[in-house]
Amino acid sequence: MSRLLLGSVGRPCLTGILSVTLAILVAAFTFFGSATSLVEAYDQNALEVHVNRIIRVEDGGAVAMNDTITISRSVNGTVNRLSRFLVGVPRSFEKNLARIYAYDGSSGLEAVRNVSLGRADICGFEIIFPNEVNLDEVETYSFTVLYVFSGLLNPETLMEFRFEFPQYPTLEYEIQSYNLTVVLPPKAKEPAGSIPFNETAEGDSLALKYSEGAVSAFAKDSAWVTFSSADFKLLDVREMTRRIVVDEWGNIAVSDRYYIINRATLAVSRLSLRVPRNATSISAQDIYGSLKVEVAEASSHVDVKVSLREDFKKGKGVKLLITYSLPSELYLEYDGWDGYTLTMEPLTYNNWWIVRRLNVVVVLPEGAEFQSSSGDLSSLERNAFQETLTFTEHNATEFDELSLDLRYKYGVLWASFRPTVWTGLLTSLLGTLLYMRRPPKPTVPTVPVPVETLRDFIKKYEEKRRIIQNIEVMERQVRRGKLPRRRYKVRRDSLERRLSRLQKDLDSLRKEVESVSRRYSELMRDLEVAEAELETVKASLERLRARYRRREISSGAYNRLLEEYNRRRERAESTIDEVILRLEEELR
Structure with a gap:
């Protein structure tokens, strides 16, 4: 009974305690929140x-x-x-x-x-x-x-x-x-x-x-x-690459490469750029060639106004290359007998532009060794005897005050490296040529062939070939029974008499052509060899046909030999055609 009474009384008490605790916590959070707000307000006016x-x-x-x-x-x-x-x-x-x-x-x-x-x-x-x-x-x-x-x-x-x-x-x-x-x-x-x-x-x-x-x-x-504004330009300079090349004599050649996009509605026909002071030999070009420039010297830089080949409109880009030379006495300092310091400040002279990506590439002389620089080096490339250094900045502005202070070592003997190499190569080449040289053979003076002689030779030779071809055609007709033998004999005798007279004339003309020079003599010899080959092939074909008629050889052997003789005849005729063609070229 007492336990039940105690339990029934305890529940309301516990509920009251929880309610009071919750109220205290809410009040505490409210107080601390107010205190925090007061602190913030106080800090804002501190x-x-x-x-x-x-x-x-x-x-x-x-x-x-x-x-x-x-x-x-x-x-x-x-x-x-x-x-x-x-x-x-x-x-x-x-x-x-x-x-x-x-x-x-x-x-x-x-x-x-x-x-x-x-x-x-x-x-x-x-x-x-x-x-x-x-x-x-x-x-x-x-x-x-x-x-x-x-x-x-x-x-x-x-x-x-x-x-x-x-x-x-x-x-x-x-x-x-x-x-x-x-x-x-x-x-x-x-x-x-x-x-x-x-x-x-x-x-x-x-x-x-x-x-x-x-x-x-x-x-x-x-x-x-x-x-x-009619003159305001809205540009996006995506990239600028300044390439500085120092040669072995201290000469400084610079090229500035720009990639610029027009964001304005008005087309742009001319751009104003800046290059370092005392720059000389200034020129500009785009991907198609040279552009017109106007140069004006200022106290800290040189203004270069470039007339574009054509207006570039909104959203279009243009790539420009500005090249110039810089005096070494202003930008290159000597430190001892092998120490050099290349100084250029600032690196961006177009103060009104933001360059999204600025690359500064320095090409040292052959044999030079990089020592230190004022900026963080992005890359160092070594190629044979030469070092190329690259510095890269993003979103470069005039306020960056970017400068180049680069120190390197360069031995004075390296200036004569390439001349020494070229001299050695030239000496070796000259020695080789002298060693391989032989006394020249005496040359026979070339006497030009009379045009009429060549023309007459070609004409008579072509007639000879036609007569031989006609005789061969008649022989095939006789074998096939299409031409009576009596008529064949009469026509053959007539053609052979004509062929005999032509051969005498050709022999005389051949000697005249051979006497002119070695080249013509070789042509006549090639012609003579080819003719002899044709005669040999012709005789071989006649013997082959006779043996085949007497059944001394099989059909397979006959066809194989016939094919071989025909190939030899084609090669000989091709040689004759080539000689005649070369002689005809002499007449042109």
């Missing part, structure tokens, strides 16, 4: 932040967004020391971000990509300060973050362009004041935008200005601007 943003639209389509961030300790803030600072861009602009840079005065700062800001819609970056910043000592501290975008601009019409950009900086702190300036390309006009800009002039460019008092943390709004 610093006083001011930002000046300048966006420049470069000819070619690159967009450079420069944020100058000034921070100081807020009145109620507890942050007085900083070793890093987090910045970001909206995730929708991440695919267009080519590069990010950070600067502290004149020195660069490390910018670490893909840092979490606790928001999935924001791509974060961590700016690391080399020395901890004490805001109690410096009061304010300024640094710059530079974002370089590609693909933000798009053509609206033939001469109208539109681009979208982040309207505000994306920071983990609230911004107390914000100034925005958008600088359009030179000669751009008719600007319009999604925010109320104040339009001013900066040289031959338009500047659109906008200010706002306060910007919340983690802002990710975007804005857009349109403008029109």
